[in-house]
Amino acid sequence: MKSPNQNSSRQTPKNQDKYTFSRFVIGECNAKASQSALLAAEDSCFPYNPLTIYGITGSGKTHLLKAIENHIMRSPRNRKVLRIDAEAFYSEHLNSIRKKSIDQFKAKYFRSDVLLIDDLQFLQKKVTTQEVLLEIFDNLMKANKQIIFTSDRSFLEYVDIHPDFRRCLEGGLLIEINSPILDVKNKILMGLSDTSGIYLPEEVLEYMAMQASSDIGIIESNFNKVVAYGRIYGKTISIDIAKKCLPDYKLDHESNEDT
Secondary structure, rough: OOOOEOOOOOHHHHHHHOOOOOOOOOOOOOOHHHHHHHHHHOOOOOOOOOOOEOOOOOOOOHHHHHHHHHHOOOOOOOOOOOEHHHHHHHHHHHHHHHHHOOHHHHHHHHHOEEEEEEHHHHHHOOHHHHHHHHHHHHHHHOOOOOOEEEEEHHHHHHHOOHHHHHHHHHOEEEEOOOOOHHHHHHHHHHHHHHHHOOOOOOOHHHHHHHHHHOHHHHHHHHHHHHHHHHOOOOOOOOHHHHHHHHHHHHHHHHHHHHH
C-alpha cells in the first residue's frame, strides 16, 4: 500500500528523483498527457479542474503524477502538495471512522494546495469514501486548489460511482495516455543506458525494444535483467545475451495477455 506524501519540507525524496518531466520520454502516445500534467504543475490557476489522466498499467501515469509533485516541491512558490494512492486514502478514511477522527482526516486534505490521487478506479463501489472525497473535492475547488487523478480507465466506465462525484469529474479535463510505441520504448532503453552508465550496443537496445512489453516498468526490469546477466557471467552484452534473457519474460507476458 502506498502512503501519502506531503511536502512539509522543500526537499524531494531521493527515491523520487527519477520521476521528473525531463526524464519522461515523450512520444505521440503520451504527449497530450505529459503537456497537460506539466501545465497543471506550473499553473496554480490551471483552468481544467480536476485533471484526470487514464491509461492501462505501465503507460506512465504514476510517473507523471510524481513528476507533478516533484515539480511543485522544487518550485519557489510555497504550495502544499499531497499525493496518495486511492487504496491508502480508502484505508485512512476507514481508520478515521473507527477512531472517530473524521474531521481531522478531512482537515489534512483541506490544507493541501494540490491534491494528487493515484489509481482512482479503486474507489468504485466504495460510496461512503466517494462522498468524503466529494466533500474534500468541493472544498478545494471553492478555494481554487488543484486536483489531479490517475486511473486505469476512463471514469465514464466506472460502476457504482456517486452521481455528484461523476459530475465533478466530467467538469474537468479527461486525458488518455497510451502505451509506449516502439520509438518511445527505444528511447526509454537508451535513457536507462545513459543514466546507468552501462553501455549497450544500439542493435541490442533496438532488439530489446522490439521484444519488450508496453509496460514501462517491465521495460526497465527487462533492461536490468540483461545487464545483470552480463555482469554475473562476465559477458559482453550482445543480441545473443539479450535473447537468452528475454524468452522467459516474453512467454510470461504472452500468457498474461491471454488471461
